[in-house]
Every structure is written in structure tokens, then in C-alpha cells.
Amino acid sequence: MALTRATVQSSRPRRIVTALLLAVAAWLCPSTYAQTRPARTVLTVYWSAENFPSTAVIDASIRRALVFDSSVLVDNFAEYLESDLFPPDDASEALRAYIRHKYSGRHIDVVIAVSDPALQFVLKQRAELFPDAAIVSSSINAPPDSTTRTAGAGVTGVVGGDAYDQTLDLALRLHPSTKRVFVVAEAPTLPLADMVREQLRAFSTRVELSYIEERSLDRLLAAIRAIPAGSLVLYVRQSQEDQGNVLFPSDVARLVSDASPVPVYGVSDSYIGSGVVGGVVASREDLGARLGQMSRQILAGTRAQDIPIEPVRLIPAFDWRELKRWGIDSSRVPPGSEIRFQQPNLWEAYRGYVAAAIVIVLVQFALISALLVQNTRRRQIESALREEARFRSAADTAPVMIWRSGVDKKCDFFNLQWLAFTGRTLAEEVGDGWAEGVHADDIAACMATYRAAFDACETFRMEYRLRRFDGEYRWVLDTGVPRFEPDGVFAGYIGSCIDISDRRQAEVALQEAHVELSRVSRLTALGEFAASLAHEVRQPLTAIIMNARSCLRGIAGEKPDLEDVRAALLDIVDAGQRAEEVIQRNREMFRLHRVQSLALDINDVIRAAIVLANGRLKESHVTIVTALADDLPTVSGDRIELQQVLLNLIANGIDATEPVEVGRRRIQISSSLTSDVGVRVAVSDNGIGLANVDRQRMFTLSYTTKPTGTGVGLSISRSIIEAHGGKLSADQNPDGGATFSFSLPICATDSHTIQRSPEDFVTGIH
Amino acid sequence: MTGRQSPLTVVVVDDDERIRRAIGRLLRSHGHIVHVFDSAEAYLAGECRADCAILDIELPNISGLELSERLRANGRPMPVVFITAHDELHILAAVQQTRRPLLKKPIDEQELLDAIARAMNN
Numbered sequence: 001m002a003l004t005r006a007t008v009q010s011s012r013p014r015r016i017v018t019a020l021l022l023a024v025a026a027w028l029c030p031s032t033y034a035q036t037r038p039a040r041t042v043l044t045v046y047w048s049a050e051n052f053p054s055t056a057v058i059d060a061s062i063r064r065a066l067v068f069d070s071s072v073l074v075d076n077f078a079e080y081l082e083s084d085l086f087p088p089d090d091a092s093e094a095l096r097a098y099i100r101h102k103y104s105g106r107h108i109d110v111v112i113a114v115s116d117p118a119l120q121f122v123l124k125q126r127a128e129l130f131p132d133a134a135i136v137s138s139s140i141n142a143p144p145d146s147t148t149r150t151a152g153a154g155v156t157g158v159v160g161g162d163a164y165d166q167t168l169d170l171a172l173r174l175h176p177s178t179k180r181v182f183v184v185a186e187a188p189t190l191p192l193a194d195m196v197r198e199q200l201r202a203f204s205t206r207v208e209l210s211y212i213e214e215r216s217l218d219r220l221l222a223a224i225r226a227i228p229a230g231s232l233v234l235y236v237r238q239s240q241e242d243q244g245n246v247l248f249p250s251d252v253a254r255l256v257s258d259a260s261p262v263p264v265y266g267v268s269d270s271y272i273g274s275g276v277v278g279g280v281v282a283s284r285e286d287l288g289a290r291l292g293q294m295s296r297q298i299l300a301g302t303r304a305q306d307i308p309i310e311p312v313r314l315i316p317a318f319d320w321r322e323l324k325r326w327g328i329d330s331s332r333v334p335p336g337s338e339i340r341f342q343q344p345n346l347w348e349a350y351r352g353y354v355a356a357a358i359v360i361v362l363v364q365f366a367l368i369s370a371l372l373v374q375n376t377r378r379r380q381i382e383s384a385l386r387e388e389a390r391f392r393s394a395a396d397t398a399p400v401m402i403w404r405s406g407v408d409k410k411c412d413f414f415n416l417q418w419l420a421f422t423g424r425t426l427a428e429e430v431g432d433g434w435a436e437g438v439h440a441d442d443i444a445a446c447m448a449t450y451r452a453a454f455d456a457c458e459t460f461r462m463e464y465r466l467r468r469f470d471g472e473y474r475w476v477l478d479t480g481v482p483r484f485e486p487d488g489v490f491a492g493y494i495g496s497c498i499d500i501s502d503r504r505q506a507e508v509a510l511q512e513a514h515v516e517l518s519r520v521s522r523l524t525a526l527g528e529f530a531a532s533l534a535h536e537v538r539q540p541l542t543a544i545i546m547n548a549r550s551c552l553r554g555i556a557g558e559k560p561d562l563e564d565v566r567a568a569l570l571d572i573v574d575a576g577q578r579a580e581e582v583i584q585r586n587r588e589m590f591r592l593h594r595v596q597s598l599a600l601d602i603n604d605v606i607r608a609a610i611v612l613a614n615g616r617l618k619e620s621h622v623t624i625v626t627a628l629a630d631d632l633p634t635v636s637g638d639r640i641e642l643q644q645v646l647l648n649l650i651a652n653g654i655d656a657t658e659p660v661e662v663g664r665r666r667i668q669i670s671s672s673l674t675s676d677v678g679v680r681v682a683v684s685d686n687g688i689g690l691a692n693v694d695r696q697r698m699f700t701l702s703y704t705t706k707p708t709g710t711g712v713g714l715s716i717s718r719s720i721i722e723a724h725g726g727k728l729s730a731d732q733n734p735d736g737g738a739t740f741s742f743s744l745p746i747c748a749t750d751s752h753t754i755q756r757s758p759e760d761f762v763t764g765i766h
Numbered sequence: 767m768t769g770r771q772s773p774l775t776v777v778v779v780d781d782d783e784r785i786r787r788a789i790g791r792l793l794r795s796h797g798h799i800v801h802v803f804d805s806a807e808a809y810l811a812g813e814c815r816a817d818c819a820i821l822d823i824e825l826p827n828i829s830g831l832e833l834s835e836r837l838r839a840n841g842r843p844m845p846v847v848f849i850t851a852h853d854e855l856h857i858l859a860a861v862q863q864t865r866r867p868l869l870k871k872p873i874d875e876q877e878l879l880d881a882i883a884r885a886m887n888n
Contacts, residue, residue: 538851542851545872546785546873547791549792
């Protein structure tokens, strides 16, 4: 480089000459080196075959360490004892002959022996094959003793093998609930099983240890498959040396791991990657590096016996894929663990790209979302406007008055029909403006009904008087229904009104006609009765008067015909008796007056009576509610008369609630089954109650507390109820008002007759 | 009219036996001759000449009014006093058209004698 820099400013011909000189120098240099510093020879003897999985790893590490320092030229060779594949004596003898022949012209400086059989072979053949070579060994069980170490060029190396106990300890720490551990340790050429049992003896107090001693691969895998959950497998070694099917222990580790239903831990570095989760292992790479470094030290002049024998370095190692497979959190492995085969995730592999892609996607997402939201809002608004326009157009063409209110109970829309009716503008009517048009007598009930229905979210119907554009108050029937958004949220009310004044007037007129008709018919009935009675009594009266006159004439004469007077007097007596007979017969006739009575559903009778009373109830702003028991037995009686009783009681209730403010006037009619198997009907009101009523006299004829009352209603009602076998009573309500109730016996047969008393003949509302 | 005047022949048609007997007894005490019948049919069957007829309006089958009409139609009109225990307007109106006296029961003595006199004066 210094030459190159020096020639930077030189002329072109000089640059060419310099380049040629440099090329010649570069060609000459290696040969100069070779001549001055001859290459040294390192021979590595492996116990197993060249294709044994760990062999290649160790060999590569040794080579890397030997070439690390280029000041020493090294020829590195490798030979393979393969006493695990062939008969050990034959293998040993063959290799001895082979090396002797092959390396006869070479001076071997260092022999590296990998594994105990290789070290034994090297020490045994040392005198013949490697008389001056220093020995660097990797031994497991039989490290070189001190005599061996100092003999010849000396011996050093690494000692120590796989740590079964540490691996098992590690596995149990990661799987604390393990109950059984199945150990696979089978090696026909090694005293392995005993060694393993010895090392693991201490664990027998912690877990149940089971040794799978199956030489056959099929039976081994079958045993593995049968391992129960909650167990672990500790795979030490299993080599298959069946003819034509040579499987190395790591191959078997793969098969065992694949077959096992539980995690498998292995004790050898070469098993990591063959399906085991992990283990405390001697790193083969590390081992090769140390062997290479020690050899280099020796080549550099250090005596082998001066290099201390070191223990093999053990590290916890894991297969990242197996940790994932068994769901073991990689943060639980001990510190300093080596995790292999970790696959970088997408983020680790392509951090920049991923980040950029995420940013782009997010920006796009934000833009699209904003556009969508904007679009949706615009469509919603457009749709709402369209809906509103459609609603208004439909409402304005409807033949009824329509209003609409929001959740705040305030009205926000009235259709054209409404505005034409009231003669006001929409601006005047919205909110509570419409209420100004409601008649003063109706506004309280109207608002009470509206608010109560609103709070209960129920449909309502009410009638009230609404001022028309010409100032006339017209009765309207207003029906309101709750309305809901498409998502079911309550949105307020919509209602329609129709002018029912004409109908209502007709109803009132009809009702008045009914009342009049009933009064007239009652009077007619009375008149007929009286006329009939009069006719029958006048006959004997005429006879009495005529005969009495005859007597008077007879006794006034000078010679009275006493026989004739006597006959006349007898006729008078007879006629008097006849008159009494007439009266008696009429009494009897009424007493024995019988009406056919039928099985009745009392609830039907109540409903019919309410319909009849509806006009008066509305007129008086009295709300009527019912509490009718289901499945009541039938009662027997006269439908019309029981209705009459109910009408009387309702009329009493209406009169009683008159002092109560409008909107609170209330009558309740209930029906129920009594304890003595009868039916009870009660009519309650919240009126003035019975405080000013003479309870003793209230059911008697002509008793009344009303300025316009006749005092007949309750008397007749009681007569009717008693004729039906029941009893009418009145009670003061604890919270004000009165309750009139009557009970009726239930129907024993389909129909029967009711005996009537004469005063029952006179009926009617007081 | 008094009992001292010349005796009259009076027919009484009433379905009530007590009335027939009582009126008959009273008119006889005034010296009149009285024939009583319990129905229009009985009178028509045993028709006898009389100065005046006292007819109850409510007779079975043929009413007093109808009987009076029949007599007139047969060319034998007779003074008639109608009597009735009823006071319905339609009856009163029907009698009023005949322009004949009507007595409402109960009837007193003088009332009856005056009516007979009025009937005969018509």
C-alpha cells in the first residue's frame, strides 16, 4: 500500500514498471517463506467416522484455530478409527498399518485425539507411529494420568463429557410439574447405561426415573409414543448399528423427538437441531477451537505438559423452534444460554421495510377513513333531509291534522291541515305554542295525558276542545304514538287529530234522547200502573156509593124497606172487600213479578256500563280505570238491571269527584272473587267521600245530598242487588273518596228467576 | 129531576154485576123501572123499549159506544148516559164527539140523575 501511495503522482511509464515489479515480488514471496519456515504437521484422529455429525464441526473448528496465526504453517490431516462401526481390534490394527504406511515420510508434530477410544489408540501406537509428537486429547472418562502426560513430547487436552445430571436439572427447572422422566441411554460399545444411572441417582428422590432399554428402533419408538403426559424424555444416546441401516445418535434423537408426546431433552451438542428442546452440552465448536489453540501453542514452542488439562466448557443450549413447539417462554431459560435456530420474525428481518409499509398503510387508512366518514356524514345528512322532505310532503297531503314532537316533549312540526284549522303559523305553534289553542277547561287534562303517556312511552288517545281559526272551540280526537329511530332509539311522538265536534254533538244529543226516553217510559209505566189500579178500584167505589145512596134514601123514607137496606149494605161490604182484593191482587201481581235471569259475565256488564257512561265521564273529565279479574265464574242476573246499578254508582262517583281538580278525577271499577265463592264488584272514586253522608239512611228512598238528586238511585240499586241475592255497601276510602261495592253469588245453574218486590218496578237514574 | 116525577124505563148495561145491582137499586128507589144487561149482545138479544140507557163504555166485544151507534143506525135512537172507570184521553175524546153525557166512576147519585135528565133533553 505504501508503494501504491508513493506512485500516485508518477508518470504513466513509471507506473507500468512499478506494477511489473510488484507482480514479480508477489510471485516470489511465498516460496521465500516456504524455504525459510517449513510446514508443521498436525494429525487429528477421530474415534468415529468422517460423516459422524459432530466430526465435521470439530474438524472445522480445529482448522480455523490452526490457521488463525499465519506465522506457523500447518498441514492438517484427519484419520478415523471407526471402532464403533467395525470390530475395535480390527479397526485399530487397520488404522495403525494405514497411518504407518501413509505418513512414513512425514514428521508428525502434534496428534489430536478426539474421544477416549481415539486417545487409547494414539497412546498405544505412540512409540511406533508418533514417537516425537505431542498429544492433545479430548477425553471423557479416562484423562491421561501424570505419567502419560510427561512421557515423550507430553500430553495435554480437554477432559469431561456430557452432563446428564445438569441437563436433567435444567429440564426439571423448566418443567417443574414433571412426575416421570424416561431416559434413553443405550450404546452397545460403551458402558454408558451404568454411567448414566450413576450420574442420575440423586434425582430419584425428585422424579420417577424410567430407563427405556430397547435395542430395536421400532420398539424404542413404540415405548416413546406410550409415554404419559406430564413426563419428560432425557435422551442420552442411542445408536443403531443394524446392518444396512446405520443411524447416528442424532438421527435417533430426531426420530425420538418426533415420536414423543412430551418434550425431549438431549445431552449432546449434536442433538440440538435434531428435535430436542435443549440440554447442558459441551459445545463441539468450542471443543474443536480449544484443541486447535492448544496445538498451536505446542507448535509455537510450549511443552504439552506445561499446558494444563482443562475441563470441557458446558453451556445450556436450546433449539428455538422446539421452545416454541412446547410453549416454553425463552425468557425462562438460564442466563448465558445459547439459543440456536432462532428465526428472525418479519420485524427483525425487514425492520425498515415493515416500518415504512406500516406508515404508508396508516396514512392511507387515515385518508380513506376520513373520506368514508365525510361521505357517510354527507349521505346521512342528505338522507335525513330527504326523509324530512318526504315526511312533510306526506303529512301536508294527509286529510287529518298531524303534529310531531321530539324527546323534549316540545312539538317541532304541524302539518298544513293543523295550521289551516288553527289559523296560526308554524312558528306560533311549535314548542308549547299549540297549547294556547286548547280550551281552558281541557288544557290540564290534555297536558296531563300527554306527559303521562310520554313518560311511559305509550300510545294515547284524548279528546279536547281546540280553538279554530274563527274562534270556535271544536272537539278534536288526538291520537299520539311514540316514534323511534331506525336503530330503535325513542325519538318523540307523532300524532293526528280529527275534528269530532259533529260526532260529539250527535253523541250528546243521542244520550240526552236516551235519558229522556227512559224517563218518559218510566213515567208511562207508572201511569199505566196507576190507571189500571184506578180502574179496578173505581168499580167497587161506584157500587159502594150507589148502594150507600140507596140506603140513605131507604132509611129516609117513612116506611123503610129494611130488607132492601140490608141487601144494599151487604153489597157495600162486598164492594169494599172487592176494593181491598183489587189492591191486594195488584200487590201480589208485583210481588210475584218474575224476570228471567241468565248467566252473566260480570266483566261484560261492567264494560257495557262504562260504554254507556262514557259520554258523561268525558264531559266531566273523569278518568275511568278498570281492574277486572280474569276467569271469574258467571253470576246469574238481569243484565239491564245490573248495568243500571253500575250506572247509578258511576253517576254517584262522577258527582262526588266534581270538587276535585280536572285531570285528577278518577273512578276505578274492579271485579274479584270473594272468599265465600261470590263475585265482588267495587266502584271507587277519589271524590268528597262519605263524611257528610248519613250512613244509616243513605240507602233509603228519597235520601239525597245533592241539590238536584231525587234520592232514588241508591235505594233502587240496593233493591236490585238484594233481589239478586247480594248486598250493596259503601265505605270511606282511607286515602279519600268512597267505594261502593256489591257482591253477587255465582251462578249455580244456567238460569233462574229472581223474586221482585213492588218497589223494584220503579227504576231509573236518580 | 127528582124521584117524584113520572117513572122512567131505564136500561143499564155493565159487565160488573155490583155496578148493575147498585145502579138498579138506586134508580128503583127513585121509582124508575130498570132493566139490567151484562153485555151489549145480551141487550140486543132481549131488546126492550126504554126511555134512557146507561152504558158502560168498556164492555166485552161490543163497547158501549158501538152499541149506542148501532141503535141509532137501526133507527132506534135512545138517550144514552155513558159511564166509565177509565180516564184515558182518547176515550174521553171519542165520547165527547157523541155529545152525550159521560160519567166517570165513581158516580154519585145526583150526578147520575142529572145526566139522565140531560140525555133525555138532548
